[in-house]
Amino acid sequence: MKKNYLDIIDPIHNFIRVYEHELSIIDSPLFQRLRRIRQLSGAHLTYPAAQHTRFEHSLGVMHIASQAGHALNEKGFLKSDDIKIIRLAGLLHDVGHGPFSHLFEEIIQEKKLSHENFGREIILKSEIGDSLSKNGFNKKLIAKIAFGDSKFQYMNEIVSGSLSADMMDYLLRDGYFTGAEHAKIDHNRITQSLNVHQKKLALERSALYSFESMMHSRYQMFKAVYFHKTVRAAEVMLIEALRLSDDEFGFTTFNLNEYVKLTDEYVLSTLISSTSSKLKRARQFAQDYQDRKLLKCVFERILTSRTNLKKTRTNELRTAISQKSKIDENEIFVDSSVTPSIPLAPSKNESKSIILITNEHGKSSAKEMPISEIPVVSAISGFMNILRIYTHQKNRKKVEIVAKSIIGDLK
Secondary structure (H helix, E strand, O other), X not given: OOOOEEEEEEOOOEEEEEEHHHHHHHOOHHHHHHHHOEOOHHHHHOOOOOOOEHHHHHHHHHHHHHHHHHHHHHOOOOOHHHHHHHHHHHHHOOOOOOOOOHHHHHHHHHHOOOHHHHHHHHXXXXXXXXXXXXXOOOHHHHHHHHOOOOOOHHHHHHHOOOOOHHHHHHHHHHHHHHXXXXXXXXXXXXXXXXXXXXXXXXXXXXXHHHHHHHHHHHHHHHHHHHOOXXXXXHHHHHHHHHHHHHHHHOOOOOOHHHHOOOOHHHHHHHHHXXXXXXXXXXXXXXXXXXXXXXXXXXXXEEEOOOOOOXXXXXXXXXXXXXXXXXXXXXXXXXXXXXXEOOOEOOOOOEOOEEEEEEEEOOEEEEEEXXXXXXXXXXXXXXXXXXXXXXXXXHHHHHHHHHHHHHHOOOO
16 A cells, blocks of 8 residues: 655654655645755754755754654544644744845834744745645634644744744754753653643643743743854844845835745845845855854853843944044944743743643642743743843954943843
């Protein structure tokens, strides 16, 4: 009898099973482009093995979402058809990512857009959507679950949020490929302990310590990898190159047919091969990025305030440092790296609680526990906000002295 599935070898999950209707999506050019978008944009310049891409991460999210789905199916919360839908939503949750992953997100946020806007377009209006419909799936529902806005909140939360397949896979995968020891999480324990209460995803209390450990791992990965000062140096250069060249190349004009051509190497080679005199600085940033001639961090402060340093404020700091140091403003870069310490819920609001299920004497009871009552998690709740000043090597000393004098006492 012919198999209707394929097993893909994966270093994180050993084998990822892919079924025929999923394979038709994976084999489409729109999905294959994810092979050319690195998961961690510039991190490979600090962690050389971090060459993994959105492609294998998407397969991993589908795999963990499937594990979660099967666990909830055994407890009577999901049907087998629901598992198929959750697998597809997990597979497609990142299909709209642009070049350099979240780094490109920083650019398009200024235009009130995100990769989710393009992901919806791809699912609803491309050959991927046609394939879903042909195989009897509701592509609108899959798009809604993939991006956290379906009416089935617990299904949204399987894909994105503080108990999500997305986070479990990226922590495991990023930890493995960077070599960082912070991302050891027991995703099997968490997925097997999932439950549903009042249409929200819940966790059995016996797995609370695994949840605490995962939140702590995520926090440490932001400090050690995602917001590492040298990783951000590379990313600040790429952001500057993209901003300087956008008028010329229209990287963010977002015709879908043009957008899906944008991969890491395409954008980088386009910048470096440009002969336009207007793009001299953008070209130099791209070339220096490729050659790993990175900006130097001359000042760093982890801020305890929840208040994000808005762009206007960072621009003010840049101007003040430039005037006092007499270094050209274009040679000074203020980077404010901000993330909620606890992942956002699918609604994009801060997660404030977790529902815990206790099973005793054959009865189960649910309690919504505020994050503030979970000691390890409450200690890191709020926002991680790292302010850094970067400049070129030649300006290092002058900018460092002035930055300390101007913002040394910032809280």
